[in-house]
Amino acid sequence: MADQGRRDARPRRRLSRSGDFDRVYRDGISRGNRFLVLYSFARDEDEASGEARLGVSVGRRVGRAVQRNKVKRAIRESFWKLAGDLPDGHDYVIVARPGIEGLVEREGANGVLASLAELVGGGEGGTEGRLS
DSSP: OHHHHHHHHSOOOBOOSHHHHHHHHHHSEEEEOSSEEEEEEEOOTTTOOSOOEEEEEEOGGGOSHHHHHHHHHHHHHHHHHHGGGSOSSEEEEEEEOTTHHHHHHHHTHHHHHHHHHHHHTTOTTOSSSSOO
C-alpha cells in the first residue's frame, strides 16, 4: 500500500481525458509524415509546471488489438527517448497512421524513433518549423 501513495505523488506524464486530447487537437500545432502526426500544445502558465505529457491515438485501421498495442508501445518508447529535447509544460498527442504497423514489424521501435525524430526536429515533410 505504501507504494501506491508514491505512485500517485508523481506527476502524470500521460494524457487520458478526452478533453485534454480535444484541446491539443483544437489549439495545438501539428506536423505529419507518412506514419505519424504529432500535435503539440503549450499549456497555460498555471498548468505549465512539470514535464511534457503524451497522448497516443492508434485507430482500428492500423490493425487488430495486439498490433495496435505493439504500435502504442513503440510510439511511447520512442517519444520518451526524444522527450529531453522537448520543452516542459507542453502536451503532445501522436496519431498513428495506417501503414505504421509495417514499419514496426520491419524496423521496430527504431523505425518509429526515426519517423518521430523527423517530426520533432523539423525535417522535411512537415507543415511547420520545429515544434515547441
